[in-house]
Amino acid sequence: MSETHKTVAVIGAGLSGLACAVQLTKAGYTVAVFEKSRGVGGRMSTRRVSDTLEQGVSLNWQCDHGAQYFTARDPLFIRQVNEWIAQGVVGIWSPSLHSFGIKPGRQTPYTGDITRYVGVPGMTAPARQLAKHLNIHCQQRVTSIRQQNGLWMLAIEDQHSLHGPFERVVFALPAQQVDALLAASLDVPADFLTHAASFTQQHALSPCWAMMLHVAEPLSLPFDAAFVNPDSSSHSVLSWMARDSSKPGRPAGAGESWLLHASTDWSLQHIDSLNTEVSAAMLSAFTRLTGIHPDRHRPVSSSLHRWRYAQALHSLNSPRYVLGSSCGLGICGDWLNKGRVEGAWLSGYHLAHALIADAC
Ligand SMILES: Cc1cc2nc3c(=O)[nH]c(=O)nc-3n(C[C@H](O)[C@H](O)[C@H](O)COP(=O)(O)OP(=O)(O)OC[C@H]3O[C@@H](n4cnc5c(N)ncnc54)[C@H](O)[C@@H]3O)c2cc1C
Secondary structure: OOOOOOEEEEEOOOHHHHHHHHHHHHOOOEEEEEOOOOOOOOOOOEEEEEEEOHHHOEEEEEEEOOOOOEOOOOHHHHHHHHHHHHHOOEEEEOOOEEEEOOOOOOEEEOOOOOOEEEEOOOOOHHHHHHHOOOEEEOOOOEEEEEEEOOEEEEEEOOOOOOEEEEOEEEEOOOHHHHHHHHHHOOOOOHHHHHHHHHHHOOOOEEEEEEEEEEEOOOOOOOOOEEEEOOOOHHHOOEEEEEEHHHOOOOOOOOOEEEEEEEOHHHHHHOOOOOHHHHHHHHHHHHHHHHOOOOOOOOOOEEEEEEEEEEEEOOOOOOOOOEEEOOOOEEEOOHHHOOOHHHHHHHHHHHHHHHHHHHHO
16 A cells, blocks of 8 residues: 555644544544644634733633534534533533614514534634544645645645645635635646636635623623624624623633624625724624613723634535545535534535545
């Protein structure tokens, strides 16, 4: 058996890439995962903030700023979630949930009987658990792939030598990032490029501004989280707000952490706005919607994140994954499987099994 037999490079250590890598590893493949960020999890992300306040007092707090919770409907994913619960990295979040209606100031309890899961102690926890037994290369941004002697090699930002060889390469990235990487690559067959583009162009991901706040005193709002109706023209800045500290397993402490997500339309309109302008608009929308006093409840610390590729806009007719059998390239990600955390995991899982079946 040659050294390159069953070698796979997975680009992206979000949930889809990790799920794919775990299945391939279990099947005896040698898998290397390349991730551009410092850690794994991708859009299942928790920010940890360490601030020094006046009089040298230090303040540590955290907030999930990507995926807020996830649901599980498919038996395969339910089994995975139960494993995570047994491992202590996932818990059930039962927030008091409200919905802000079209009329300003109108909010009603939101009813719906789905179970909402979150990572414990933060949203990255299940991804970290999956990554435990994988060969992950963090802070390695793949800039292109090309062939050498019929096998795939990876070029990494700021590195002269190529990584490889790999028999297969999996792109576990948002649609636009797959497009960019394929465009920069060499030797990718034209039919695979055309096939991939037919999906990436249909399933482009929309942006989302996320603002994280820490307040010294509880706000005493009547809800832990709230959907904000996007049709409400005067309040369309936000789409979601959540008291992150109401999630299970969060560090106990004084004060509260809140997460605000801007609506898709507003995020699109303000994608290149200055952070100061975005923060001011989101905070003002929050105080207006909740009726809290802007001075009395001024955040002691805050942080902003721009997700350029947050959620799939059009996720109908999802093919689950894309596989180019003859060239050894595959694509997985939430956007190929109806969006969201469950879709991402299933996309990676099914691509891995398709690759395994393809090799037989
Ligand atoms: C604001 C927001 C709110 C959300 N809310 C929810 C929710 O409430 N419920 C829910 O189920 N889902 C939610 N989602 C969606 C959910 O987070 C995603 O469906 C899921 O995490 C996607 O996983 P993925 O593996 O497909 O992609 P990603 O998590 O995006 O993983 C891709 C990875 O590839 C890495 N990468 C990119 N380019 C390169 C490169 N060139 N080289 C190496 N690495 C690279 C990235 O750093 C990233 O880690 C939300 C997402 C966002 C952003």
